[in-house]
Amino acid sequence: MTPFLAQAATEPINRAELLADDPLWLILLKAVVVMLIGPIFTVVLIVGERKTVGRMQNRTGPNRVGPFGMLQSLADAVKLPFKEQVIPDTADRKIYFLAPVLAVVPALIGLAAIPFGGEVTIFGERTVLQLIELPVSVLLVLAGASIGVYGIVLGGWASGSPYPLLGGLRSAAQVISYEIAMGLSIIGVVLYSQSMATSGIVAAQAEGGWYFYLLLPSFVIYMISMVGETNRAPFDLPEAESELVGGFHTEYSSMKFAMFFLAEYSNMVIVSAFATTLFLGGGMFPLAGADAAINQGWWPALWFLAKMCVILFGFIWLRGTLPRFRYDQFMKLGWKVLVPAALVWLLLIATVRALRNASDVSTGQILIIGGVAIVVVVLLMLLIPEKEIPDDEGVVTTTGGGHPVPPLDLKVPETTPRRKALDAKRRSEEKQQTELTSSTAGSPGAPGGGSKEGESHGDL
Amino acid sequence: MTAGTPLVLAQAGTDAMVSTGEAVAFWILGPVAVAGALCMIFARNAVHSALWLVMTMLSLGMLYMLQQAPFLGFTQIIVYTGAIMMLFLFVLMMVGRESSDSVLEVLRGQRLVAAVLGIGIAGVLAGALTRALTEVPAAPAMNPWTPEGGGAGGLARVIFQDYLFPFELTSALLITAAVGAMVLAFTDRHSKQGRRSQRDLVEARFRGEYERPSPKPGPGVYATSNSVATPALLPDGSIAPESLSDLIESTPTAQLQAHRKQLASRETGPDTHALVGGEPRDGSGDGDDAGDGDAAADDAAKGTEDAVTATEDKA
Numbered sequence: 001m002t003p004f005l006a007q008a009a010t011e012p013i014n015r016a017e018l019l020a021d022d023p024l025w026l027i028l029l030k031a032v033v034v035m036l037i038g039p040i041f042t043v044v045l046i047v048g049e050r051k052t053v054g055r056m057q058n059r060t061g062p063n064r065v066g067p068f069g070m071l072q073s074l075a076d077a078v079k080l081p082f083k084e085q086v087i088p089d090t091a092d093r094k095i096y097f098l099a100p101v102l103a104v105v106p107a108l109i110g111l112a113a114i115p116f117g118g119e120v121t122i123f124g125e126r127t128v129l130q131l132i133e134l135p136v137s138v139l140l141v142l143a144g145a146s147i148g149v150y151g152i153v154l155g156g157w158a159s160g161s162p163y164p165l166l167g168g169l170r171s172a173a174q175v176i177s178y179e180i181a182m183g184l185s186i187i188g189v190v191l192y193s194q195s196m197a198t199s200g201i202v203a204a205q206a207e208g209g210w211y212f213y214l215l216l217p218s219f220v221i222y223m224i225s226m227v228g229e230t231n232r233a234p235f236d237l238p239e240a241e242s243e244l245v246g247g248f249h250t251e252y253s254s255m256k257f258a259m260f261f262l263a264e265y266s267n268m269v270i271v272s273a274f275a276t277t278l279f280l281g282g283g284m285f286p287l288a289g290a291d292a293a294i295n296q297g298w299w300p301a302l303w304f305l306a307k308m309c310v311i312l313f314g315f316i317w318l319r320g321t322l323p324r325f326r327y328d329q330f331m332k333l334g335w336k337v338l339v340p341a342a343l344v345w346l347l348l349i350a351t352v353r354a355l356r357n358a359s360d361v362s363t364g365q366i367l368i369i370g371g372v373a374i375v376v377v378v379l380l381m382l383l384i385p386e387k388e389i390p391d392d393e394g395v396v397t398t399t400g401g402g403h404p405v406p407p408l409d410l411k412v413p414e415t416t417p418r419r420k421a422l423d424a425k426r427r428s429e430e431k432q433q434t435e436l437t438s439s440t441a442g443s444p445g446a447p448g449g450g451s452k453e454g455e456s457h458g459d460l
Numbered sequence: 461m462t463a464g465t466p467l468v469l470a471q472a473g474t475d476a477m478v479s480t481g482e483a484v485a486f487w488i489l490g491p492v493a494v495a496g497a498l499c500m501i502f503a504r505n506a507v508h509s510a511l512w513l514v515m516t517m518l519s520l521g522m523l524y525m526l527q528q529a530p531f532l533g534f535t536q537i538i539v540y541t542g543a544i545m546m547l548f549l550f551v552l553m554m555v556g557r558e559s560s561d562s563v564l565e566v567l568r569g570q571r572l573v574a575a576v577l578g579i580g581i582a583g584v585l586a587g588a589l590t591r592a593l594t595e596v597p598a599a600p601a602m603n604p605w606t607p608e609g610g611g612a613g614g615l616a617r618v619i620f621q622d623y624l625f626p627f628e629l630t631s632a633l634l635i636t637a638a639v640g641a642m643v644l645a646f647t648d649r650h651s652k653q654g655r656r657s658q659r660d661l662v663e664a665r666f667r668g669e670y671e672r673p674s675p676k677p678g679p680g681v682y683a684t685s686n687s688v689a690t691p692a693l694l695p696d697g698s699i700a701p702e703s704l705s706d707l708i709e710s711t712p713t714a715q716l717q718a719h720r721k722q723l724a725s726r727e728t729g730p731d732t733h734a735l736v737g738g739e740p741r742d743g744s745g746d747g748d749d750a751g752d753g754d755a756a757a758d759d760a761a762k763g764t765e766d767a768v769t770a771t772e773d774k775a
Contacts, residue, residue: 095511417671
């Protein structure tokens with residue numbers, strides 16, 4: 001179709017060929033390293049998060065274990081597996097055990113498709129810093145995220161108690177809604193780079209500029225939905241401790257709880273790495289070309305990790321700054337703001353791309369057509385009638401402060417439904433009592449006691 | 461699932477030969493998919509059924525990937541397991557785990573229709589399969605790396621050029637269904653039966669449509685504890701009956717009531733001759749007192765009434 005597309009298609013083949021002739025030991029080595037990135041980052045992140053949030057709240061944070069408390073999460077990691085496992089009686093045991101595994105495994109797989117850097121030589125073997133290369137590796141990460149939710153949802157359901165169930169339900173609804181916005185924002189990137197391979201997207205950014213400013217709306221939508229997708233504050237409703245105790249992991253303890261923790265932090269790492277790949281130029285150093293010395297060899301891996309850490313710090317910063325969303329507001333944000341905005345933006349990108357591909361349209365023409373379209377839309381919006389303000393008939397008078405106060409001619413009802421029900425109950429009890437009294441009337445002294453009972457209940 | 465596999469498969473060529481790796485993967489994934497489908501039907505628990513179906517769909521997705529259609533495979537996983545089955549689970553969890561199938565037939569004759577349709581579909585599928593075994597030529601393997609191959613580009617070309625009209629028809633059908641569902645489920649806030657907003661509710665309360673203008677007293681309003689078991693106290697120190705839970709046995713209520721009675725010199729103090737404290741001195745009001753103790757959660761009016769009867773007793 002266009003030379004651009006053909007070029008984007010040939011580049012990954014080189015990478016794929018390089019990866020394909022990796023010896024087995026190199027593949028295993030890379031797999032182990034990729035698998036370890038998640039747990040290592042989890043350990044570092046937990047202590048880093050506690051320290052950072054502590055500083056943000058004028059506290060010191062953990063400071064007992066190791067120098068400056070830096071070994072705190074190691075101590076926790078040793079402690080957790082040795083704690084007692086408490087399994088609720090009502091739990092569905094098979095799924096209860098399956099859920100943490102389902103949460104962790106996809107979280108560890110997702111990093112396999114991320115290109116951490118370019119071509120390097122490991123022990124004399126030429127290869128690229130990436131475990132697998134697929135023509136659609138963007139989808140691999142998304143698929144991992146969508147499978148990982150099963151862990152949370154099933155964990156909530158299998159615990160067999162109400163709070164985890166509510167947490168699981170929330171998580172299911174939340175992830176489905178935010179995955180749509182996330183997918184739509186990624187489609188913008190794919191349309192622009194003409195490639196669904198992560199390395200192709202990085203290569204396209206090295207040539208045409210990073211997408212976080214070229215596709216700013218996509219970037220913003222991705223950033224918001226990534227926080228929603230990973231259940232982090234301010235969107236951590238599935239584990240809202242003030243409402244649901246611990247949410248989906250309330251009934252989990254010991255190693256299984258640690259696995260949920262691992263999954264949460266690994267997911268954070270994955271979405272950050274994914275954001276770096278899609279929007280922040282992957283391993284490229286800012287303002288340096290792909291051929292610059294600073295972008296050769298192992299350097300890109302360092303830049304990649306640095307960008308990832310910036311985003312991860314953003315996660316922690318959000319948690320230290322923003323209060324938790326209310327659930328309905330959160331859903332409203334997803335469905336009524338992010339998804340429509342992403343759709344409109346996608347339409348815009350697709351139009352611009354189609355016009356660019358039709359070679360006889362110049363940039364000036366695109367701008368003119370776009371301007372005319374915007375003017376038409378604005379004029380059409382002027383035609384929409386204003387919303388009618390309802391008349392104030394029958395509205396309760398309010399004071400200046402806006403608080404409702406009772407009207408002067410307030411009619412207090414004679415009785416209330418509850419009072420009625422109580423009266424009826426009292427009457428039936430009285431009736432029973434008199435029946436009882438009449439049946440035991442023969443015994444001496446009973447009539448007096450009976451009447452007293454009746455009296456005492458009579459004024460209820 | 462490494463990058464090596466698709467390349468190896470691509471080298472297997474267009475003569476529709478099945479490589480060893482593909483055959484092995486098929487004989488693993490195929491039985492897993494069928495087993496998942498069977499377990500889905502025979503599982504007792506609805507959530508287990510859904511999970512078995514998830515397993516079937518995952519194996520199908522992997523089979524697609526092996527067939528040089530990675531885009532289709534991942535889309536299968538994202539859309540079917542990630543979104544559709546998640547919605548299923550969502551609904552099943554709402555229904556609750558203890559609820560069992562209703563044995564009541566709501567739709568008349570649905571079993572017959574279902575049986576006929578099931579046999580029909582089975583026949584169609586069997587026919588298509590037998591035809592596929594003999595007549596249909598195998599499609600050549602496509603290279604997913606090229607824009608025309610089994611990736612997103614090739615699929616889009618087929619859908620939006622060759623099969624544009626059926627595709628648009630399907631999307632129209634889906635949109636109609638979605639809009640229909642929304643229309644059926646929509647409740648207008650401004651209609652008669654519409655849900656009231658917070659403000660509407662407040663105004664309705666002040667208009668006297670509800671029992672009381674304020675919310676019911678929370679537990680432990682004037683108390684030293686915020687436990688649900690601690691009742692709210694009315695300004696005169698008696699217990700607000702609305703704040704008592706029907707479910708929770710309230711020890712503080714009994715204590716408070718006893719304490720109040722004692723203060724109102726309703727309950728006599730321990731006798732100097734008694735071995736156990738708190739017993740009434742004379743046995744005449746026995747039955748009456750026991751009754752009061754049981755119905756400890758009654759309101760203040762009754763307390764005063766009891767006091768009156770007690771004095772009558774003594775007289």
